Amino acid sequence: MKLDVFTLFPEAFDWFRGQRPVRKAIEAGAEFNTRDFRDWTPLKGGRVDDTPYGGGAGMVLRVDVVDAALEGVFGDGDRPRTIVLSPAGRLLDEPLVSELVQEPAIALLCGRYEGFDQRVHDHLADDEVSIGRYVLAGGELPAMVLADALMRRMPGALGDPASAIEESYSEALDGLPEYPHYTKPPEYRGWGVPDVLVSGDHGKVRQWRRQQSEARGDSPEGHRRD
Ligand code: ADE
Secondary structure (H helix, E strand, O other), rough: OOOEEEEEEHHHHHHHHOOHHHHHHOOOOOOOEEEHHHHHHOOOOOOOOEEEOOOOOOOOOOOOOOHHHHHHOOOOOOOEEEEEEEEEEHHHHHHHHHHHHHOOEEEEEEEOOOOOOOHHHHHHOOEEEEOOOOOOOOOHHHHHHHHHHHHOOOOOOOOOOHOOOOOOOOHHOOOOOOOOOOOOOOOOEEOOOHHHOOOHHHHHHHHHHHHHHHHHOOOOOOOOOO
């Protein structure tokens, strides 16, 4: 897959690009590019935004700037599936990741300030994706979240591909959260490890893990220490 992330802050992705699964996916043929809107803007002085029609606070990223950036990178031929990161978008979950990972190429648009001119959503983007119902200062962190979820699914990204098979929300677990893991020491400060895991009975271990996944699936608020 080829990922192109359009942003005003390409340097925000330097850390992400250096992460092992991302490096491995890139070595195995995936592409991860950042594109700076300012490199393509047709406006003077690297301008990319303007004040909102109708008044109000903040600045809005311009549709002509976004279109120029997409055209500069992809030409006037086919554009990849283009996704705006937006708090109001479709909530990101594993089924959506599984759908998107089938795409040969994806463009991610990261907004800042008051976001994009609505015509970006209506005419340039195919989808809007949200990483949760809260508002962040920009689309860079959400784009990294989505890119991470995609890149780790690419061939070569994970040291042991088996670790991606039975993980939370995978098909192997029927979409349930993953079961708990334990490792040495077998006892720490009086906190033990479930006997079944050290019993050597693989059938019982499988059964226990399944029960644990189901119990976690029944409490979608996640774990609380009480
Ligand atoms: N931009 C700002 N907040 C966001 C969120 N929660 N999800 C996606 N994009 C965003």
